[in-house]
Amino acid sequence: MTALSDTATLFDRDVRAKLRTPWPYVESLADPLLLLLLFAPLAGAVGAAPAGASGSTMQWFVPGMLVIMTFSTSAFIGSGIQEERAAGSLERLLVTPTHRTAILTGRVLRVMATVLVQALVIVAVTAPMGLRVPAAGALLAAVELAALAAGLALLSLAAGVGLRNAYAFWGVVTLVYTPLIVTSGALLPMHLAPDWLYALSRVNPMAHTVDAQRALFAGDLTDPSIGLGLAVSVGMAALGLVLGVRAMGRLRA
Amino acid sequence: MIRTRSLTRTFRTDHGTVEAVRGIDLDVAEGEAVALLGPNGAGKSTALRMLTTLLPLTRGTATVAGHDVARDPVAVRRRIGSIGQGNGSFDGLRVLEELTAQARLYGLPRRAARRRGEELVAELELTGLADRDVATLSGGQRRRLDLAMGLVHRPPVVFLDEPSSGLDPHSRAHLWAHVARMRAEQGTTVVLTTHYLDEADTAADRVVVVDHGEIIADGTPDQLKGKVSGDLVTVELADAADAPTASGVAARLPGAQDVEREGGVVRFRIAAGDTVTPDVVRALDAAGVRMLGTRVQRPTLDDVFLTLTGRRLREDAAA
Numbered sequence: 001m002t003a004l005s006d007t008a009t010l011f012d013r014d015v016r017a018k019l020r021t022p023w024p025y026v027e028s029l030a031d032p033l034l035l036l037l038l039f040a041p042l043a044g045a046v047g048a049a050p051a052g053a054s055g056s057t058m059q060w061f062v063p064g065m066l067v068i069m070t071f072s073t074s075a076f077i078g079s080g081i082q083e084e085r086a087a088g089s090l091e092r093l094l095v096t097p098t099h100r101t102a103i104l105t106g107r108v109l110r111v112m113a114t115v116l117v118q119a120l121v122i123v124a125v126t127a128p129m130g131l132r133v134p135a136a137g138a139l140l141a142a143v144e145l146a147a148l149a150a151g152l153a154l155l156s157l158a159a160g161v162g163l164r165n166a167y168a169f170w171g172v173v174t175l176v177y178t179p180l181i182v183t184s185g186a187l188l189p190m191h192l193a194p195d196w197l198y199a200l201s202r203v204n205p206m207a208h209t210v211d212a213q214r215a216l217f218a219g220d221l222t223d224p225s226i227g228l229g230l231a232v233s234v235g236m237a238a239l240g241l242v243l244g245v246r247a248m249g250r251l252r253a
Numbered sequence: 254m255i256r257t258r259s260l261t262r263t264f265r266t267d268h269g270t271v272e273a274v275r276g277i278d279l280d281v282a283e284g285e286a287v288a289l290l291g292p293n294g295a296g297k298s299t300a301l302r303m304l305t306t307l308l309p310l311t312r313g314t315a316t317v318a319g320h321d322v323a324r325d326p327v328a329v330r331r332r333i334g335s336i337g338q339g340n341g342s343f344d345g346l347r348v349l350e351e352l353t354a355q356a357r358l359y360g361l362p363r364r365a366a367r368r369r370g371e372e373l374v375a376e377l378e379l380t381g382l383a384d385r386d387v388a389t390l391s392g393g394q395r396r397r398l399d400l401a402m403g404l405v406h407r408p409p410v411v412f413l414d415e416p417s418s419g420l421d422p423h424s425r426a427h428l429w430a431h432v433a434r435m436r437a438e439q440g441t442t443v444v445l446t447t448h449y450l451d452e453a454d455t456a457a458d459r460v461v462v463v464d465h466g467e468i469i470a471d472g473t474p475d476q477l478k479g480k481v482s483g484d485l486v487t488v489e490l491a492d493a494a495d496a497p498t499a500s501g502v503a504a505r506l507p508g509a510q511d512v513e514r515e516g517g518v519v520r521f522r523i524a525a526g527d528t529v530t531p532d533v534v535r536a537l538d539a540a541g542v543r544m545l546g547t548r549v550q551r552p553t554l555d556d557v558f559l560t561l562t563g564r565r566l567r568e569d570a571a572a
Contacts, residue, residue, distance in 0.1 A: 009357040012354070013351075016347075018345075020386070021345050084343055086339075088338065088339015088340045089340060091341070092335075093358070094307060095305050095335040097358070097359065098358045
């Protein structure tokens with residue numbers, strides 16, 4: 001069978017499984033909304049983020065929260081494939097003619113779909129609170145979030161398949177979690193950071209997506225961060241795909 | 254249907270290289286059912302994983318259903334069903350969903366796949382469970398679902414890796430009944446691994462005994478049992494004090510060997526145990542030994558394994 005139709009089959013299978021156990025996705029949705037509710041006013045009060053009118057607070061915070069939500073939905077899915085491997089259901093797929101790449105891409109598509117639905121919910125909740133949603137910008141923002149989701153999900157899957165045990169996987173995730181979130185600039189603006197920290201944030205792909213999301217929701221389609229953010233996400237997805245396919249090829253289920 | 258030559262697999266571990274499978278030559282004819290029998294760690298599962306394309310061969314060749322497992326693994330995968338040791342279905346999905354997904358992965362269009370799934374639900378007595386989350390199934394039901402998923406594309410060869418481990422006797426019997434029916438209806442070639450001797454005995458035409466990664470015996474269950482010298486005769490004595498006398502009498506019977514005594518019980522092996530029992534009873538009677546009863550047991554595959562290796566197949570099978 002072709003990689004495409006297998007991807008469709010496994011996308012369908014994964015969607016059904018996740019619809020029945022939606023709690024992780026409710027959590028990854030609740031987290032950014034709570035940050036928005038509790039942290040944004042605090043950041044505004046200390047003058048780190050635009051306070052003033054609630055509209056501008058939303059305008060500054062929501063794009064970052066969309067990126068954090070994308071991270072928490074995508075970056076841990078490598079553990080899901082480890083669970084399937086431990087249970088035996090990955091082996092059952094591997095003895096069928098299923099295209100190896102489809103075992104990754106089916107899941108990645110499902111993650112992208114989840115991220116888009118969650119982004120829709122966040123925007124729908126915050127628009128009445130003052131978030132401006134320019135049509136063209138929001139559409140492009142959705143594309144960038146989906147690309148970021150694909151990049152993070154593929155790298156996570158590559159780690160999940162490549163690392164033999166769950167401890168190693170969560171070890172890696174825990175190690176990268178804090179630096180990625182802090183230097184993304186989603187919570188506090190990176191231009192407040194010392195030079196070395198700012199420099200560090202420039203190698204964090206998520207920092208570029210955050211910049212791009214802010215520009216897109218501001219309706220400034222000429223901002224160079226938009227192209228950079230997309231390029232970085234696509235690059236991450238390409239790297240993740242190469243590593244993931246290689247790990248699948250070496251997999252001894 | 255299956256042909257291996259010098260099938261070899263080595264693993265590198267922290268303690269050096271381990272040869273899990275050492276040069277196995279195995280031929281399985283179309284429609285044959287072969288059991289690979291051996292203790293844990295004998296290399297049965299490793300051999301099976303090479304035949305099902307899950308593990309590359311270190312050396313040697315293997316052809317399954319007309320295709321080389323190393324050169325054309327996808328062609329092999331299309332023609333085999335493989336039921337592994339774990340749960341093939343994943344928690345959170347429903348029985349019919351898993352079957353439909355499986356059928357689609359073998360290339361059936363969505364609706365045909367669903368129809369095939371419904372057929373298998375009926376065939377494997379999963380009726381009424383089609384919309385149940387697989388996590389809520391019993392062990393036996395879950396194993397039948399695994400079998401159903403392996404049979405979705407009506408493969409000519411089916412591999413079963415310790416399919417009945419962890420099942421209660423009723424579910425085991427049920428599972429084997431389905432395997433037997435599949436063989437009768439479709440002439441499916443079956444290769445299974447087990448360390449249950451009774452299963453190898455009833456489910457397989459041929460038993461291949463594997464130990465330390467090598468084949469140490471290969472034949473029909475009856476041929477293998479013929480390797481054990483005679484039937485096991487057990488005599489229970491009324492008085493344990495007669496045991497030395499009784500074992501002396503037994504040892505003098507023509508062809509008797511392996512005489513053992515344990516409390517008031519004397520055991521020995523002798524050819525055609527059924528027909529010599531009257532002689533045994535007469536001889537013991539003449540020696541003044543009173544008996545509570547006698548019993549004759551045909552050799553089991555466990556006895557075969559003991560004869561071949563000097564070890565029991567499973568520690569808990571020593572009873």
